[in-house]
Amino acid sequence: MSLQENAPTWAAIDIGSNTLQLVIARCQADDLDILIDAEDVVRLGQDVNAHGEITPAKRGEVVDILKRYRSQVSEHHAEAVFVVATEAVRKASNAPEFLDAVERAIGAKVQVVAGEIEALLTFFGASYEYLREQHTSPALAVMDLGGGSTELVTATGEQVNWLTSLPIGSGWLHDRYTRSDPPTEEERELSSIFLKTYLKGVRIKGKPKTLIATGGSAKTLMSLARASLGLDAQASCLSYMDVVRCDGILEALCADEITQRYGISEKRAGLLPSGVQIIKMLMLRLQMCELWISTHGIREGLLLAYARYGERWLEVLETQVQSLGRKRTRVSVGAEMLTETFMDTGRRLLSEGANRMSEWRDEVLKNEDIEAVHKMRVASRRLRAILDSYEGICDPKLFKKVYRLTKEMADMLGKARDTDVMILNLNATLEEVVSEQKAGIAWLLERLHVYRVEHQATLERYLNAFDERKFQHLIDTCIPKGGRHNGKG
Template sequence: MQETRTAPARAAIDIGSNTLQLLIARCQGDSLDILVDEEEMVRLGKDVNAHGEISPQKREEVIDILQRYKALAVEHQVESIFVVATEATRKARNSQQFLNAIERAVGVKTQVIGGEVEAMLTFYGASYEYYRQQGAPDPLVVMDLGGGSTELINAQRGKVKWLTSVPVGSGWLHDRYMPSDPPTEDERDLAQVFLKAYMDGTRLKSRPEALIITGGSAKALLKMARAALELGDEVQRLSFMDVVRCDGLLSSLTAGEVARRYGIDEKRAAVLPAGATIIQAVMTRLQLCEVRISTHGIREGVLLAYARHGDDWLATLESHGESAGSKKSTSTGAEMVTETFAETGRRLLSEGARKMGEWRAEVLKNEDVEAVHKMRVASRRLRAVLDAYEDICEPKAFKKVYSWTRELADMLGQARDTDVMIQNLQQREEEAEAEEKEGLNWFIARLRVYRDEHQLALARYLKKLDEQKLLRLIDACLPKEGKRHG
């Protein structure tokens, strides 16, 4: 440890999809002496998810934070500053303009790293203390739950054997599926359908000896669990039931309430339900009863990588990442998924379309208001599966199916919303005073007229629907020789 304290200080900054993070530390071999550890919630990924680029406001916010981080680095007399950017910057249309603005204003060069390098850095950072323990379980999976992507790394005896990066993170899932505060039951259900569809098609090894999760949402969930479940500040592990119990609280509390009760940044609290949902999905997929939460990740990985590989650290990791990534489609142990990602997608899409079609006759009868609700849920679930497999779908066929599914879901949604309004007004009418009853009955009658008119339009739409044509179009989304996915 004495050697570490005399090593030069270096700084690592991670421009993530949710946060900007600074680490200043002295590094020697596999040891770190951390001097500064800071984090700011920015949500770059929210802009990119909504508009495809980083807004001028977010760019200026990032620059202000980076200038403060640089001042801290100068104050600690760092020898070098490393800045890396991940998924949100990778995806943004104006990525280069964003990076150029940072370099001009702050005087630092930012490296946009790919998913496989991100995974390697996460593994270095999250596992360096783990492997110093006596009798550490092996093999090990490390998961980096970010805002815009999630990295999974399988290692044996400290060596990466397999890794993958998927473009699904806590911020992305929140923006796409769980935007309400707190998320509604319907939103949670769709998010779970999407994640299950994605995980079912991802070739992951079952039951590793240990799973280490890192990232802002994982750390926030641990902080919440310690306080809410009275686990104690020394606890670093969460059971599946711990995660479920926290998720139950997140389903009933607003982000502001979570922030006040558990001392979590409100912006982080807003995306925490999505993060907890992803963690549950991975634990279920890997059949795990417990996970370990690490407070270390990419930034520690950058400094450790530089200590090991010197100025060639990035090129070395890119080479290692490509080598490990090339093994994504090979068997890594027992209980592997027998279908490819594309095969699973074809099956799930076909099943989803058929389940949706099962309610067609009941909706046309217009005798049971729940039939509309059931068909709407089925259509939205089909859209969730489409989202999961969009990256490998044939674009033209995907666009047609997705557009059709969204149009049907919207029509069913209008009918369902009207049904719910009528039911609520009828309940209110039963308890209303005589004067109020007259107005309520008038409103209910108008809504029924609108609902009958909408039913005619919905019936015309459904009668024109050629179910066999739709199934052929869904088959065309994923050709028989679809590429494999990690």
């Protein structure tokens, strides 16, 4: 489809948790002729996750990039500039100061959009080319995997059936779970537990036949697949096994090696393992064998929304979101179906997780099987993953207490487990080294054994003083009945 010659030229900027993105295009209600598509990785979400605010250094970096964008907007004589900000700015405690600096730099007002509005805009942008080529109204899902959130929409053709904004993204998962380069086996296992738990609690309406993904991680995954799997340079569809193979590459290679081998920026390469894990888990959750990658997203959706609805675009989208309403989750129990809310699911999983952790307490105190420490530690870290899944609907004060106690338990068990592993490895090494090295290894083993005995005593005092009943009560009341709901499902 060719655009009319008099189609207006507009610009849209997306201030996301990982990136700043600019698109300049000639625009109509159902098509875009893109003139400029620029992206810069800034990782605002990293600051917000660590400090709760955007640091002056990051703010300065954003301002410098926006000044460059403003020059590009002027060069292309864009008649209007639209700017939206998403999860990182939504969460930042100093958002007003940040927005003031941004608006002065770009010369346009910034609209901080809610997650549901972000989801709708993403749907418009990511699906318009795909839908234009279809002769039917396909059942599809669109996901926008960002740094701090993931927007998910299901639709039949252009008719949206359901949407949600999930407060997890590639940057968030990286900072919370997969900080190593490449992520360790334990980090990958825990992040997998978290994602399975979280996505299990999200009731997704409908059975989409097609999944379209957009966002920096999705586009970078496509680049990695083309470079590493020998796919056609124009390919835009990946099989589930393609995603699994790429995940295996990311498991084996550090970010620097990914950059050198496949030409992916190091900043993107560092976040890609967490992004691919989210994509893979969502494909499993939706039972998808294929994934379509779109290079378009919220900024293109913003231009299309303005072309369709004019100055009232935000009001129209808010009305659409309200009309979708809230849904409930259904879980199967034996032969009957019971209705269980997201909050009920959270209470049940937290209680089960706390019980699994407590089951190993007596075995650890016996100090007869070192695997008991490992199993209790894994249970404590799984409980942390469940807590992460339901933080948004927990009582904030109770959540902090429970999370602190759970982390404290995991750290205490971790010191014991790490020492046990070191002793096992050194014992294995002792059999292989030359005689000159045996004395040094034996000395180190002796010191580790002494430390392990001392730490076992510390661990036993800690476990004996740990009030399981009080902890279970905190767990059981962490999600208040009739309390807050974060809008999932």
